[in-house]
Amino acid sequence: MPFSYPHFGSLNYIFEVIFREIGRNDLIIPNKPSKKTIQLGARYSPEFVCTPFKMTLGTFIESLNRGATELGMGGGNGYCRFRYYWFVQKLILEDLGYDCKFVTFDYEDPLQLLRTFKNAGKGVNYLQTFRAFRYAWVKNRLTDKVDELLYKYRAIESEKGVSEKFAEKLYRDIVEIKGFRNCRKFLRNLPEIFKQEIDVIRDADPLKIAINGEVYVVLEPALNLDINKRLNELGVITKATVTLRKFLDIGQRLNPFYKMEHEKAIKYSHKYVPYNIGGETRENLGDVILYKKKGWDGVIHLYPFTCMPEIITRSIFPQVSRDYNMPVLSLVLDEHTGEAGYQTRLEAFVDLLERRRDIMREKKRLT
Amino acid sequence: MPHKIGIPKALIYYKFAPMWKTFFEELGLEVIISPETTKKIRELAISSAPDEDCYTTKLYFGHTMYLKNKVDFLFIPRFGSKHKTNIGCPKFIGLADVLRSMYSDLPEIIMPHFNIAKGRDNKVTFFIKACLVGLRFTKNPVKIIQAFRKAMIAYKQYKKQLIVDIETLSKWEQSEIMVNDFPILKKDEKPLKIALVGHSYVINDSYCSLDIRNKLRELGVDIITSEQMPRELIEEQLTKHEANLYFDFEREILGTILYFIENKVIDGIIHLMIFGCGPDSLAGEVASRFSRRNPVVPLLQLVIDDLTAETGMKTRIEAFTDMLRRRNSSFAFQLPALRIT
Known part of the structure; x- marks a missing residue:
């Protein structure tokens, strides 16, 4: 059953990493949402629900049209209504005639999260799941750092658009890296790489x-x-x-x-x-x-x-x-x-x- | 002269009023409760509250502003939850903090925090917190403990009086008894049976709900409200679904609607929603989806905000009851779920 999840900025790459690590090779990676996506979501959403609901519903409909049948979403109990989204979205998607299954992740409870990931994976044990999970958070540190550096260098670059292209390449690299040692090395070298690759305006303030x-x-x-x-x-x-x-x-x-x-x-x-x-x-x-x-x-x-x-x-x-x-x-x-x-x-x-x-x-x- | 303590008559006041009132009265304080919502309070509310809050939260600000110069203390608890996993609205916890930060000229706010689901509170800490509140007004521990006991008894009695048991409910369904005021009927008219569903701070506040209870009474409707429903039935309905609705006050609303949709004994359901209410937006959608799948009992969802006109609302309710009567009398056709904003 092809698996999909909502688009979540640069965290998209992290979700890809973790699901690949737990043996889900049938991923349908969500497209970058556009104005059309949110309008699609808003059409079928309750009128005064918050905007992430509409956005995620839009991405889900797009992914379902591309062949996904299993959808990952946050769940559990909390103050925010985000964790109840999936049930309402499921009802809406059912009424629209889609056949889909939701997998919910209670992200505040690590043990529960680990269990859900293990059940969502294919042929992995707890140790492998934990390893995948560890990859996810270590690589999340990398993407966060890349984001931070991108937002810094894009403001002061001398040639427009260079750092963005460079960051895009780095995100792909992050997904591909194998081994925790390499990850750590990559994180250490990141500021240096950016400094070398991108020319900055010297007297920028x-x-x-x-x-x-x-x-x-x-x-x-x-x-x-x-x-x-x-x-x-x-x-x-x-x-x-x-x-x-x-x-x-x-x-x-x-x-x-x-x-x-x-x-x-x-x-x-x-x-x-x-x-x-x-x-x-x-x-x-x-x-x-x-x-x-x-x-x-x-x-x-x-x-x-x-x-x-x-x-x-x-x-x-x-x-x-x-x-x-x-x-x-x-x-x-x-x-x-x-x-x-x-x-x-x-x-x-x-x-x-x-x-x-x-x-x-x-x-x-x-x- | 005893201290005056003010309790705004909005939001969770409608849930815990007897408890708070008895407690402070037993401590020897003068309890001043703001009056029923009026036009003046609504205007105060709209000018003083943050503009994106839901209508009922705005009304809370209005009531607080009304009490501002009349009391020495304000009682605004930070209420989180009274259940193991289910929580209240996050706005209830933030109310006191927002008020304190927006208006520095307010009297001293007493704001105990109580939260079982996320704050590791339990019965013991509840007692301790009540004692700490009591110690601010009296040094006599016996008096505080007595006040606490009496408050709890009053609250239990109030709940017992309010919530009907399953037997009474089935009697109501058979039209043997009434659980609310007797409806005003025209000649040869049978009362319609409608469940009035909504937050207790909406359906009990006649100004906020545009006096819907009286309007229904005049139209010859026998109502039961969602807060009167037996809790067992609500829990039973909600456990049927895989998702746990973790908003505690929303549970009785969705549970009531689902129960009557499944049960099919009454004529219709009116659901009062508040624009901008987070839980309402999702539970309302779930209710309308289930009602559309099983369209025997018609569901009318009315969305209320601070700009809702009384006349328009009245017309809609009249139209709804007319349709129900016609449906009962001669020919039967199925009404889908209606949602009117």
Whole structure:
């Protein structure tokens, strides 16, 4: 039974790695979603469900048309309605006449996750599954690093489009790498490779903007209208602060000497929201403080329309922004988001940040 | 003079009101509950709440703003869940934090956190947390424990009164008894049996639900609400499906609809949805899909938000009941599920 899963930005490559490792060679790798995909999904979706539902439903319909019969999706219990998507999507797809089976992954429970992967795989035991899983998180570190470097170098490259092509090649390399030692070596060498391959403008003075928000919106370029590229073209270095490694990377989670970035962020946000309220609320609030301390210029917060936890985040953001003197721009996204309005807002925000930086530098020079 | 504690009359107030009220009254506080939602509160709500919240959350902001200058304390618990795996809405946990951060001039907010599913709480920690709240007002531990006991008894009694058992339900289905107010009937008219399904903070709030209960009563409809349904039947319905609906308050809604779709004893179901409610968007879709697959009991889904007009809603309800009557009387045709926004 051909297997497929939703498109999830550069994590797409990770899903490919893990399913190939557990012996699923009948993968149907989802196409990059387009405007058409989301419209297809929105046509059959409930009217006020959040946008990731529509996007994933659209990709599923496209994959099913290409021959997939088994679909992978998140499951379990949580604050977000994401984990109940699959049941509703299944009913919708059944009514549309598709014959499909859902495999659900409860990504918050590692043991359960391992069991599901083993059952989803073909002829693998637990040890092999764990190995596949370990490959996934190690390679996820690589793709995250490539993303980070791409968003940096694309802003300051002297010849447009070089770094993007280069990164595309690296993603493919990451999927192909064999052996954990090679992975580690690759990760170590990555900054060096980028430095060698890409010519940068020497006297560039880019702004730095952190991009956070709901994880699917931040990582899926089709949904956020490729915000990283838009900002990079305006000469701004960006960084996506949220990552799925929060759940996947058991290596770093278990390491007592290593603190993942979201853990630091959660610590900072304790003043505003002391309890977990689902989504990425605490991380996003903490990010503002964390990136202020790191000396970044601003934060852009993205969330899909009617997202429950992120509305809370958005309501508290003004206070955090005021307390720490850090500009935050919140943007809602759904299938009706217009490109021109979006671009204008980004440009205006970047202009404001530039002026703000100039004024602050002037002040520093005078004192 | 006793301290005044304010409880906004919205959202989970409708679930736990007797418990909270008894507890604070026993502690010797003056409990001030905001009045029923009015136009003034709605206007306050819309001007004060974040614009993307659902309508009921906005109303909560309105009630809080109404109480702002009238009380010394506000009681806004961060309620997570009261079940092993199923949770409430994340907005309930965030309410107090959002209010605190948006309005710095609010009176002191008492915001205990309670969450069994994700917060490792249990009966013991519940008692401890209640004691900690009590210690802020009195130093007498006996008084607190007594207040706690009385509150729990009041809550249990309230639930017992509210929820009908299976026997009563089957009697209601046979038209032997009524579980709510007696409908106003015209001559030679038999009452229609309709299940009114929705969050308890919608169907009990007459302004928010556009006074639907009275309207139905005037149209000669005998109703049962989803919060009155026996829990056993709801759990039985929901375990039939492979997916676990983990929103605790949504379970009674979907369970009730599925039960009556399968049972086929009543004339129709009216489902009140709130625009922007996360669980409603998915459970509503599931309900309408199942209703379309088994179209014996018609299902009317009404989506309410802060701009919904009363007249339009009234027309729809009248049309729905008219259709049901006509269907009962002479010729039978099958109504598909309707969803009207």
